[in-house]
Amino acid sequence: MNKSISRREFLKGSLAATGLTIAASVTPFGYKVLNASETKKDQLASLDSIAWFKITPDNMVTMFMGPSEMGQGTHTSLAMVIADELEADWSRVEVRHGKARKEFINAVMHDQITVASSSVRAFYQPLREMGAAGRAVLLKAAASTWKVPENECKAFNGTVKHMKSGKSLTYGELCLKAAELPLPKDPPLKKEGDFRYMGKFMPRLDIPPKVSGETVYGLDFTVPDMLFAVLARPPAYGAKHTSFDQKAAEAVKGVKKVFPIPMGIAVCAESLDAAWKGRDALNVKWDRGAIPGMDNAYIEKTIMADLDRPGSTAVKKGDVKKALGGADKKVKATYFVPYVAHATMEPMNCTVHVRKDGCDIWAPTQIQTVPHMIIAPQITGLPPEKINLYTTYMGCGLGRRGRPDFIAEALIVGKVLGKPVKVVWTREEDIKHDAFRSAMSHRIEAGLDSQGGLTGWAHKVVSGSIMKAINPKGIKDGVDMMSLWGLADFPNSPAFNSNISYDIPNFYVEFLLSDLPIPVAPWRSIQNAPNAFVIESFMDELAHAAGKDPLAFRLEALKNNKRAGRVLRAVAEKADWGKAVPRGQGRGIAQHRCFGSYVAQVADVTVNEKDGTFKVDRVFVAVDCGFAVNPFNIKTQIEGAVTLALSTVLREEVMFSKGGVKSANFDDYSPIRMTEIPDIEVHIVKSNDKMGGIGEPGTPPLAPAVANAVFNATGARLRRIPLTPDRVLAAIKAL
């Protein structure tokens, strides 16, 4: 065997000859599955660089993943898809991040980017086809080795068996021969009942190395002779430095170079310790920035007052004025949601090596196409083919790592140095220079007819704009649709599927962009979570006004939305909705659809009316994401989303002062803790409907379910999160 490998390697003189490589090229019609037989000899080496998976003579299947693994388990789910169709032996599967490239473009997002819960639904079909192509060509290789008809052979758990003779060969033994055979056209896909891995419990491939401490995150990555750089950053938005003591910083032992860049003043040193000491010695003086008096009171007042300024029409359906004018009953309310930080456990960092002839980037990033194809070429002057972007493992993403500011500044620093350098952010920098989940204000007025049916809904939203930072042209006529997801959506946008779920005959949405200088970014579920807090709290207000049960009221308005109605009924059944609860306790229900998935939740709370504290005792969740590729992972993602969302309900709010961010670390920005976590029961609704995403859709229904539960327990309606004891107590006292 060894002899034959070396002969073949010699003959082909290529990496591709070391195994069966299945790759895909991107065409205007989707993906074209490739192997070595269809690749010109001089391009064989590049076939390897675009591989999705490779089977090698050591009988390993190595998969190279385009989507970023930030904890959401996508690498395991995608590996299950490939391995299932391939009939691979799970114990012989390895996954890693592939190098950034256009063949990893996600068909939902049209970029290599891991956002909008899009990875599994975007790659499910092409990866099944790639797996099936691999299985088919391995079958062919076995049949030709044994000189038997293919239909007498069967692929089974990493081997091909000849049923009549009982002979078998492993995929490792067949891979070299298979590499030279043409890929069969349109290989058959498995039927759902034949799935070996999909739909079943599979242990995550990334867990053992994370438990042993071996996994290399961005911050752990090193290159020989690498320098460390830290930045002194402006304390207020728009602040410029007026002076700094470069000499004092350079005099610190180990400091190599100090220079200003647009984001701050870079201090580069042999060690992180020296870089920090150098930064301490800089003694930077800053001017007062764009709005020196900006603090939380200023922000809330401004965003609430913006509701009285004219905005742009985002949705207009029917005649809402007429509907409200003729309504039997009208309900009006105003809501506010503050800025929330990502505070991913691993602070931002990026390692680069910018040379005259090429550039390497190692980044814990959710976004590859933009830094690889646009930012790095702009900064370095190199073409994308001279730039290698390697994605490292990352300590949580939550959307923060979809904003490549931390890569851009590392490239600027690295270009000055011409040596490998790692730029490291402290926790304080990570929070103060985060781009937050935007604060929002909402004003709604809705009308009910004499039967308590919803006739009209007028809704005004003020929000910061994510689109403004990533694609200003995406703001059409003053409307950033991303900020409205859950309430309204781009026309013809099946991938996001984020219009309001309810049938409202007369519906009007107006949008106004906040002009505060605070950067915003996607945060687990984008603005679906704050929007759902408002919509689903207000639906509860309407149900109350109509004198109807909150579940029944919602179901009436969801007659044309089968999937939303189904998850609501499922969660109601699991939670035994309608049962009596003791005094001091309350139950709330909410549902939301985003990224193609439908989630409904019931939260049970116990409120202490004396001090305004409350405990969330239990959360029931029903989810419909279409076919459940990886059911256990769906459960853990929903548990995580519920937990993170509850953190924003209990306390999370970024504090500002003097025109900048005051919150600094986990002492003054304190996320949820272990003993605050409720029991979380997740039920996956069996569904043959279109597949949706799973990393984010568990987030939005939680805040309204809890606020509605507090209302149910106390009669007090809380229209602003977090639901701190002060606010709860004040709302109870105001009754």
Place this chain on the structure above:
Amino acid sequence: MISLNVNGKNYKLDVPQDMQLLWVIRDHLKLTGTKYACGIGECGSCTVHINGKAERACTITAEEVQGKEITTIEGLPEDHPVKRAWIEEQVVQCGYCQPGMIMQVAALLSESPDAKKVINSMDDFICRCGTHTRVKKGVETAIQIMRKEGRA
């Protein structure tokens, strides 16, 4: 020069005296399983054992722990009940805070296999993925493994 005993090995290191143990472990010993996340002892991601007790490596200088036995996540045996329980219960998501959690749970369970006490102590830890529900299961499973194997 500072002398340290980490995972049973002795090291002599030329590092600044005020350097936090965390950075000595990570940048000088290249044991990167111990994580930096807050630097002020708030989140627990850098938890290591010092003479068997769980401590935060970001708030102790290397000088203070000379002559003591330091264990990092890499030094906790692969077959340790907590590591096995974490895999069995599939606790981990991004994994960044998990080495610290594992070290905390391992140290407390070696004193007493009291799930409630251990879980309450996890209030001093932060996880942003929301693995809390699974951490609770992990603690219970680790105790079961210890009991079954006569370690508790």
